[in-house]
Amino acid sequence: MVDVEVDGVTVAGILRGVTVSVGGGEVHGIVGPNGSGKSTTLRCVYRALQPTGGVVRLGGRPLAELTVRESAREMAALTQDSHVEFDFTVAEVVAMGRLPHQTGFDGETREDREICASALSRMDAAHLSGRSFLSLSGGERQRVLIARALAQEPNVLVLDEPTNHLDISHQLAVLALVRGLGITVLTVLHDLNLAAAYCDRLHVMDDGLVVVSGKPEDVLTPDVLLEVFRVKAHVVPHPVSGVPQLLFEHRL
Numbered sequence: 001m002v003d004v005e006v007d008g009v010t011v012a013g014i015l016r017g018v019t020v021s022v023g024g025g026e027v028h029g030i031v032g033p034n035g036s037g038k039s040t041t042l043r044c045v046y047r048a049l050q051p052t053g054g055v056v057r058l059g060g061r062p063l064a065e066l067t068v069r070e071s072a073r074e075m076a077a078l079t080q081d082s083h084v085e086f087d088f089t090v091a092e093v094v095a096m097g098r099l100p101h102q103t104g105f106d107g108e109t110r111e112d113r114e115i116c117a118s119a120l121s122r123m124d125a126a127h128l129s130g131r132s133f134l135s136l137s138g139g140e141r142q143r144v145l146i147a148r149a150l151a152q153e154p155n156v157l158v159l160d161e162p163t164n165h166l167d168i169s170h171q172l173a174v175l176a177l178v179r180g181l182g183i184t185v186l187t188v189l190h191d192l193n194l195a196a197a198y199c200d201r202l203h204v205m206d207d208g209l210v211v212v213s214g215k216p217e218d219v220l221t222p223d224v225l226l227e228v229f230r231v232k233a234h235v236v237p238h239p240v241s242g243v244p245q246l247l248f249e250h251r252l
């Protein structure tokens with residue numbers, strides 16, 4: 001199990017000392033209003049951005065000590081900037097997830113192909129394999145990009161709004177699958193009810209800082225919702241699972 005530590009990370013003008021510790025095998029969510037710094041925090045973890053201060057550690061080792069290839073073998077990311085600009089097929093996009101595991105000359109093996117096929121079918125996207133990625137719908141693209149991250153067989157998964165574009169059935173399926181992987185997960189989620197249901201711990205960000213961290217029931221309180229998100233909410237236990245769920249007061 002590989003843990004992730006975001007330790008006092010600053011990014012000039014955006015993050016003001018963000019600390020998030022994700023224990024090996026745990027699923028942690030980052031929530032917060034628009035512009036609070038969630039994606040920027042993740043970008044520091046998946047190495048798209050170099051923090052101006054603080055350190056990110058993967059399995060206890062500062063990212064700066066790992067080559068990009070070493071960290072890509074450990075960690076996969078679904079990002080807000082996961083663009084595919086050229087007209088690759090779905091199978092080709094998912095096969096990119098295997099690149100960190102291949103050495104210069106050996107190319108794609110049968111095992112690589114099997115891993116990719118399995119990742120696609122777990123994302124309910126096997127039927128899309130031969131399609132042009134650019135011809136897919138938003139939700140289909142999202143599922144293929146998650147399949148690419150799974151094909152990387154990571155020990156750590158970093159997800160920026162994985163449920164974006166997904167219908168409710170696929171939202172629930174993807175989050176259940178992610179939980180069931182048994183690996184370390186750090187995910188940004190906008191849907192607080194899904195965050196409460198699927199995350200072991202939540203970190204609430206506001207204005208470039210983590211303002212509260214803990215178990216969903218300790219974090220998603222009416223006070224926090226009013227102070228951070230500026231909404232009035234009632235917390236009720238889910239009638240089946242018992243996890244805290246939020247009912248928002250409508251603004252009419």
Ligand SMILES: Nc1ncnc2c1ncn2[C@@H]1O[C@H](COP(=O)(O)OP(=O)(O)OP(=O)(O)O)[C@@H](O)[C@H]1O
Nearest residue numbers: 013014032033034035036037038039040041188205
């Ligand atoms: N490259 C950049 N240059 C200038 N400002 C930036 C840059 N990247 C992000 N920001 C600003 O930093 C703040 C935090 O952005 P970030 O994308 O991390 O927020 P977020 O919490 O993920 O928001 P959202 O919920 O809207 O996705 C925002 O005000 C954003 O405009």
